[in-house]
Amino acid sequence: MAIDTDAVALDDAEADMTDPVLANAAIWFAPDGFDPSRGVNGRRMAGDSFLRGWIRHGRMPECVALTHGPSDGRAFRDLVASLRPDLPVRVERLDDARAIAPVGTMFFSGPNFATEAWRRSLWGETAYSICGMTHTMSTKAVMEGAFHLRTAPQAEWDAVICTSRAVRSALSAQMDMIDAFLSRRFGGRLPPRPQLPVIPLGIDCAEFQPDPASGAALRMELGIAPEDSVALVVARLSPHEKFDPLPVYLALQQARQGADRKLHLILYGNFPDDYSRRVFMSTADRFMPDVGLHHVPHAGPARRLAALSAAEMFLFPIDNLQESFGIAPVEAMAAGLPVVAADWDGIRDTVDDASGILVPSTAARSEHVTSTGLRYHGGTDSYIQFLGQISAVTALDVRRMAEGVRALMTSPELRARMGKAGRERARRHFDWSVIVPRMQALFGELDAMRRSADSARHPTIAASELPVAPSPMTLFASFPTRQLAQGARFAWLGSDILPVTEAFALRDYMATRRVFETADHVQATAVALEMRGHASAAELAQHLGYPILRVERCLLWLMKYGYAGLEEVPA
Template identity: 50%
Template sequence: MAGLANALAVDGTEMTKPLANAAIYFALDGYDPAAKGINGRRVAGESFLNGYLDHAHADEVVSLTHGLRDARHFSAIVARRAGHRRVRSVMLDRAQEIAPLDVLSYPSPAIGRECWRRSEYGSAAYAICGVTHTIATRLFMQSMVEMRTAPQMPWDAVICTSRSALDALTLQMDLIDQNLAARFRGTAPPRPLMPIIPLGITCDDFARNPAAGAALRHRLGIGKDDIACAIVARLSVAEKFDPLPLFIALSRAQAEVGRRFHLMLYGKFGDARSREVFLRGAATLMPGVGFHVIDGSVAEDRLATLSGADIFLFPIDNVQETFGLAPVEAMAAGLPLIVTDWDGMKDTVPPEVGIRVPTEMPPQGVSARLGRRLYGETDSYPQFCTQLSALTRVDLGALVRALVQLGSDPALRARMGAAGQARARAVYDWAAVLPQMQALWGEQAAMVAHARATGQGEPPVPAHQFPPLPLPGLYFRSFPTRVARDPGRRFVALPADDLPAPEALLDLRNYEAANRLIEPRSQITATLAALRQAGPQGATPDDLVAATAIPLASVWRCLFWLMKYGLAE
């Protein structure tokens, strides 16, 4: 790993950064849209994992998981995608075992909790690398405050997927640090690294399929000379875009071009209200335009939609969007784009591949009330997004002109599509993006190594001094009559002729229904058997460890469960 390198051009000079591997924090919710439901975060997570398995320079693939179920899911994904790679899984409560890796890749920008989790081993145990997705929720913004008050170190990183995301995070960190410095009369700690690295895609997954596109057009009744416009997105008026301005623009563009337009929407409605707005809005505002909703749960229709379209549209007016992965996928399929001049699309869509339609928000103070209502939970996140969307203007005249321009000029569509395809391959394919991430991990690993060598890291935080969640036995010490303190205490098995066997008691209590059993049944029964074997003189917890090879903490938990049900004393 240390011998691999990536040449990066900086101000015209070549510099070499080591390419480093990272352990991947894996929970199925962040990586499997098929199992957990399609949203941008999961689609991006699945794409990242596939791109990593295809292109990472790594001796082994390491996951950090909550438990064996997620570890098995991870191993199955690796086996399907890259069966030649060696896999190792580490449980979350033993995170230091990701060594010799020095970086943890975390699928969220909210790394504060992971910084605290790391503190058990010392802040230089490894570096953490998060990545931005949606940054508009109250919980996300609160997590940035928590990160700056957590033991976050300068070798940690939050990848910003766009300049807009970087600007937003920088602004909030300025506010947080100003407040910390003023309140505590000191200097705020160093910030994490915040490089701009885009989300990636596997371009080959979006290679145009003309036969599938033609079949879809035929199925929908879209004529050869008609202009098919496609949108691939979650169909939510609260958390994606307001479709009504687009419907108005399509109707006006169709009248001006003199050819029939069609709008193909591939996705799933976010809720019943969104369905009503889309369906009634289309019927009312663009009755002459073809309108087709394509089920987003049919995976093969995604590529068919992109293959059958003439133009890809992404008229986002919602702060839920941060990067905009769908336009990059459409570029890979060779489609010209009409997008809003909004967040990540300011970076991804230059003039040669598409048209960006101007957007405008009102003066900054106008939305202050909306922020206060979100923070106080008077308004939900969808309500917050809906209201900001209602105050965001998409230049309707410019949108009509863009539709007319591309709708009237097939040669321009072809040139933009070809340019987009080349740009997607050169800039956004994982073959181009992943080396940037590994170079960042290499930089982080070097910083961690330097911190260890020079003693810059913070020492480990013992469990009884852990501020975010104090040791439960310590935190709740005033609740019970007493807390067991004598390690030499002897325990005996009690007669239990009037009780069912421990397995039957466990069946009655059914801890498994909540997926939480303090210890495996086998350890509980083994502890009881060892107590019975010890006879009336009993046994200490250390004696039981020697007799059963069960860890000491587990023995204590088994003993207290047995005492709870009158099986031991």
């Protein structure tokens, strides 16, 4: 059984909702992936937007999260309470991910969930489904991660949501290469791949309703007259990681020539370094002397909305592998702006002929950049160097870009028509109220596939023998003279120098925020052994009401510090 990817593609019919329990998912939650206050980047911005959309629009009896610990759990509960206070919240530890039941899917905000597939194998592959989502596809970690995922115990009822058709094509191509390699090297029949449905990222369209007053105020602040034309770019302003501005400046200069309106470009966003600032700002006078250039740093949603409200068109001239979807044009469409964008990756799924103008792109062939990829993979070149070299041989049609800008500059009717179409398209296809039901329909179908599988064909793996993470003392059993024998007996040797509690405190294990056992457990074990003089771990465990493994760990520490020893067995 396989999911029909067209069933969840961009222009599908209204998603069919299944049982809310079966269509629910437990969110793999760590604030680093969802909190833009930790540093603005596309992954966090998309993660934050998704999580808020999920909480607001998810049809579910409870909102479930999987976290590493209590602090992350509190952050998740607080977020849900702020957005939907009447929705029950349940937080489970990743250490026991199977506790998400009856929820049958884990949602992981990234494509590389091999680690979670290995974790699941402790309970068998049919324990639950795992669904990831693509973001940037061009990093070494993501590309190698696809290989790790394919060789991990992923299952047919898992999925990687591809945010565009171009991303699905790229991931499918890499999986073809991976499967061909595995077949050549090992032979045999390969297991089914995870599903690769296409579901775009979403936005909250209501957040992008234009604010004419703030737009007019920003124009006044920048010295832009009300009658002037303004093009806007919202992006991370990096020539390495987003777009080369110089061809854009050439296009804007061509568009301005002979026009009876002044043209301005607002660059909204932050420069990652002084080099980027120099490339964007110090070159404009030479490339577009008749176009005004203004930089507005990112300062929160209100400032971004002011920039969108000040503009009459939106530019997204991406020529970079780092961008795989492009949420900014969708936001601009929601604000009623016509878009001039590169015909590049997922942008061609978001911007159609009614809402904007796509500028053709021409890229290098494989043989032009094979060595570039190998240098990056081998560590000779950095990610920035890799992206910059690929971008340098990726061309956007400057003339077509200029024509698109000129058409929008000179035709208020065209701007109004495209702006209206874009606003309707954003609401119909990209609002979270539309995207979340599509995701839940996918989760329901994954759950149905998983439930129909034969669990006997997907056995568990013993935790101590997990191939990628065996128990350390299974792997390193040959390191010590011996391992503690089951049934060993222990003798109390005394505490003449320091009491146990003082020695434990001086060692200060909690400085690392991890401790093998608590001071109370160690002290209680010491007292129990001292009272008896000689005892087995089983005897002490029965007396203390502790698990025997806990007692043995405490006894090993007491041996380490000379408080206890192994009772000699007569020859």
